Structure formats: structure tokens, C-alpha cells
Amino acid sequence: AQSVTQLGSHVSVSEGALVLLRCNYSSSVPPYLFWYVQYPNQGLQLLLKYTSAATLVKGINGFEAEFKKSETSFHLTKPSAHMSDAAEYFCAVSDSDSGYALNFGKGTSLLVTP
């Protein structure tokens, strides 16, 4: 089955600083990759997705991610953090073996300090 690994369960940045959340995937075929954001006691909201069209993917709220096959990575970035970015972020891969269900990483909690 395809899987993803998120490096760092907690990341802290200052407001205005660069946000970098790391995700590496394990797949023998070109994967469909996703980043989701979750606010406390809420469902998940799609930030962006990679479906083999362009390697640099732009999403909502100023986030973007770059698919790097040589590094099997799909890291999420934002040039300047805002207080409202504090949330839980999940990287996920679509698994064709289970009806294209999503296999999620364990999540990264982003803290933004003033």
C-alpha cells in the first residue's frame, strides 16, 4: 500500500516566518498526494493536491507544495506565517488498493507565535 511519512509532529514558527512542513511518500507508481488542514474539532479542508500535472502546486491561503520524485517528497510551504495558520496539517496519498481511500501521515501541529 502507498504511504506517507510526516517529519515532525510539532512545528513552531514566528508570525511572518517561513512555514515548512515535511512529507515523504512511499509509492512504486506516481502517486496522488494531498495536504489537508484541520482546526480543532473540525473536519479536514483540502489545501492542495498533486495529480501529476505540475510539480509545483499552489493551494489556498498562500500555501504551495513541490513534488520531487528524486527525493520522494511533497513538502508544504508558505512564505509568511499568519496567526490563523495555527492548526493540524496532514499529508495524504490516495491508495488504489483501497478504493482510492486516503492514507494519512500522523499529522504536524503548527504553532505560530507572535
Add this chain to the structure above:
Amino acid sequence: DGGITQSPKYLFRKEGQNVTLSCEQNLNHDAMYWYRQDPGQGLRLIYYSQIVNDFQKGDIAEGYSVSREKKESFPLTVTSAQKNPTAFYLCASRRGTEAFFGQGTRLTVV
């Protein structure tokens, strides 16, 4: 507005009781999914259904059951056989490559 509705948002049950979580969608999606979320463990797949009257077990199906009698509905029953049912449960449906999530149900078993 189209979307996925999970109800209730909070649910409390006594140990040993079965409980059913509701998931309804009006997006006309064929595929639907149930996930369980625990702190620090991400989301894990319980069951999924790709078409009406058909469903498959996910990674952690033990102690759970589902039905898919209508396209719009995919209820999840947490049975007394589930050893640790307290968790946040999320339902999703899929169109193409994109999944859409409900707001979740937080189940607490006391």
C-alpha cells in the same frame, strides 16, 4: 448547499452499548469512507464503499459495521466488540481524486 453532514457532533454512550453514527451526503458521490482519528495517530480507515450495497473493510474494521442501502447514506455502527471506541470519527465522500469531509462526530464511551 451540497456537502456531507455528520450527526451528532458529540455523542456519549455507556460501555457495552452499540451506537450508530450518521453520515449523509448530497453530492451524488458514489464512494464514501469512514475514518477514525486519535491524537498523534492521524486518520485510519475503518470501512469504505464504492457503490450502493457494497462495502469493504479498511485497516481497523474490527468492532465496527456499516451499511450502504442508499447512495446518500453511509452509517457506521460502533459495536460493543470495539475495545477502545472513544475517538473522533470522520466521514468522507470522493469525486475523482478529491475527498470531501464532514465535520466529524466525537464519540465518548464512559
